[in-house]
Amino acid sequence: LQLQESGPGLVKPSETLSLTCTVSGDSISSSFYYWGWIRQPPGKGLEWIGDIHYTGSTYYNPSLKSPVTISVDTSKNQFSLRLNSVTAADTAVYYCASFWAKLGTRYMDVWGQGTTVTVSS
Amino acid sequence: YVLTQPPSVSVAPGKTARITCGGNNIGSKSVHWYQQKPGQAPILVISYDNDRPSGIPERFSGSNSGNTATLTIARVEAGDEADYFCQVWDSSSDHVVFGGGTKLTVL
DSSP, X not given: OEEEXXXXXXXXXXXXXXXXXXXXXXXXXXTXXXXXXXXXXXXXXXXXXXXXXXXXXXXXXXXXXXXXEEEEETTTTEEEEEEOSOOGGGOEEEEEEEEEEETTEEEEXXXXXXXXXXXXX | OOOBXXXXXXXXXXXXXXXXXXXXXXXXXXXXXXXXOTTSOOEEEXXXXXXXXXXXXXXXXXXXXXXXXXXXXXXXXGGGOEEEEXXXXXXXXXXXXXXXXXEEEEO
């Protein structure tokens, strides 16, 4: 299983950040997997953004100030992130990951390499 | 739900490093640990408190009881120098929660 992020590295303030994660080596339509996003601001720790099941069930971090949408496209084996009205605080490395969900817990077993997104005019 | 980790831990090569992760009744949850080296994506080193994924050395182990989970790295090597993050799934709020991370320095 491999995941690869893609999308613009520079976004203007108040605009929308859009990233796509392409999954290879397995089907995104797996019952035990969720697919999600984590970010890491420069020099800081990991922040969960949210995740989605192929059936469309989504979970989001309510602490995020910018509105978030995560969607899935099973035909392309991809899932996507949209972060609206971004500010400089959204500057970070964005990782996509597979979330193994079983036995009442969830963890990230495979990560993408990460993509740096800078919010600046 | 809040997970608390010490910002830094230092250990001499060949010794044992212990990195803690504190949380209210964390022993009732499954704790997962990630290692992140500079400029790289995190990798999973421990799941379900003490399960090692394929490829992770036996030197890595975990425990979880009461209000503290611990990642233990035996016979520490220079290559273990990294940031380590604990993580749980908070079922009461349906959220993934990360600890703030601990920087392991090998002296």
